[in-house]
Amino acid sequence: MVTTGASAEEVEQAWADNKLAQVLYHDWEAQTYDEKWSISFDERCTTVVRDRFMHVLEATRRPDESLPYGRVLELGAGTGFFALNLKLAGLVDEVHVSDLSPGMVEAAKANAQRLGFEIDGRVADAEHLPYEDDSFDLVVGHAVIHHIPDVEAALREVVRVLRPGGRFVIAGEPTTIGHWYARHISRATWETATRVSRLPPFRSKWAREQAELDESSRAAALEAVVDLHTFDPAELAAKARRAGADHVGTATEELTAAFAGWPIRTFEYAVAEDALGFGWAKFAYGSWRRLMRVDAVLGRVVPQRFFYNVGVTGTKPLR
Structure with missing residues (x-):
C-alpha cells in the first residue's frame, strides 16, 4: 500500500473508514487501472461496452425510446471505461463523469482528451451527487454500486438527477x-x-x-x-423500485x-x-x-x- 502515496496514518485509518479506503484504493488503482483490466478505447472495448449496455437496456426499453441519449452521467466512472466507449459507439452525446477518487476523475478526463473531446468531471460521493434535479437524460455505471455503502441511497440520487422519463443503466455488478x-x-x-x-x-x-x-x-x-456488496438480481431490482424507479429490470451475463x-x-x-x-x-x-x-x-x-x-x-x- 505504500504505492498509494498515502501516509501511514491514512492507510491505518482506511481500515476503519471505508470512504477513505475507497479513495486511497482507487487513487492507487488509477495509475495502472486500464492496463490491469485491459481497458482500451477502440473497437474491442467499444463493442464490449455497447453489447453490455444494450443487453441491460433491452430488459425494459420502451418502443419510443430513441438513441443516442443526450446528456449522460457516469457514476463512479473510474477511468471512463463505460461512458467514453458509449460515446465512441454513438450511443450518448454529452459526457459527465463523477467518482469519489480524484485520481480516477483526472484519469477519465485525460482519456477523453486523448480521444479528442472534453468531458466534465467531478469528485463526488454517489450518495450525495452535486447535480441539480432533472439534470440528465441517462445515468450509467459499471462495476460501481458494489463499492457504495448505501446502494439504495445512491439509486435515489440517480433517480433524482434524471429528468422525468430518463433512464439509468448500471452493469457489471457481481452476483x-x-x-x-x-x-x-x-x-x-x-x-x-x-x-x-x-x-x-x-x-x-x-x-x-x-x-x-x-x-x-x-x-x-x-x-x-x-468491495462491499454482492447482489441477488431480484433483490437488486427491489432496491431500485424502493429508490423510486419505474420500469425496472435486470439482465445477467457470464456463466x-x-x-x-x-x-x-x-x-x-x-x-x-x-x-x-x-x-x-x-x-x-x-x-x-x-x-x-x-x-x-x-x-x-x-x-x-x-x-x-x-x-x-x-x-x-x-x-
Whole structure:
C-alpha cells in the first residue's frame, strides 16, 4: 500500500473508514487501472461496452425510446471505461463523469482528451451527487454500486438527477453466487500458478518477482475492504423500485465465460509479465467472446442468480 502515496496514518485509518479506503484504493488503482483490466478505447472495448449496455437496456426499453441519449452521467466512472466507449459507439452525446477518487476523475478526463473531446468531471460521493434535479437524460455505471455503502441511497440520487422519463443503466455488478465461485476459482489458480512457476523448469521464464507478488497480495487485501456488496438480481431490482424507479429490470451475463475468464486473468497476474505474448492475449479474449455467446443461449433457461454479472435498469417516473 505504500504505492498509494498515502501516509501511514491514512492507510491505518482506511481500515476503519471505508470512504477513505475507497479513495486511497482507487487513487492507487488509477495509475495502472486500464492496463490491469485491459481497458482500451477502440473497437474491442467499444463493442464490449455497447453489447453490455444494450443487453441491460433491452430488459425494459420502451418502443419510443430513441438513441443516442443526450446528456449522460457516469457514476463512479473510474477511468471512463463505460461512458467514453458509449460515446465512441454513438450511443450518448454529452459526457459527465463523477467518482469519489480524484485520481480516477483526472484519469477519465485525460482519456477523453486523448480521444479528442472534453468531458466534465467531478469528485463526488454517489450518495450525495452535486447535480441539480432533472439534470440528465441517462445515468450509467459499471462495476460501481458494489463499492457504495448505501446502494439504495445512491439509486435515489440517480433517480433524482434524471429528468422525468430518463433512464439509468448500471452493469457489471457481481452476483452473490457468482462472486463465491469466482473467488474460489481465482484463489486456487493463484496458488497453483505461483507455486508451479517457481519450480526449476519454469522459474527463469515464468516466475514473477516476489515484490510484485506481495504488491498484488496487498492490493487483493484492500480490494476486499472496498468491495462491499454482492447482489441477488431480484433483490437488486427491489432496491431500485424502493429508490423510486419505474420500469425496472435486470439482465445477467457470464456463466461459462466467468469459469474461464477468472482463472485466465488470475494466471496472467501470477506469472511474469513478459511470459505471455500476443498469442495468449488473442486466445484469452477469443475464448471469452465465444463463451459469452454460449451464455447468451444459457440465459434463456438458467436462473439469473447463477451468472456472475448482473445489471439493472429503470426510469424516472413521468410527472
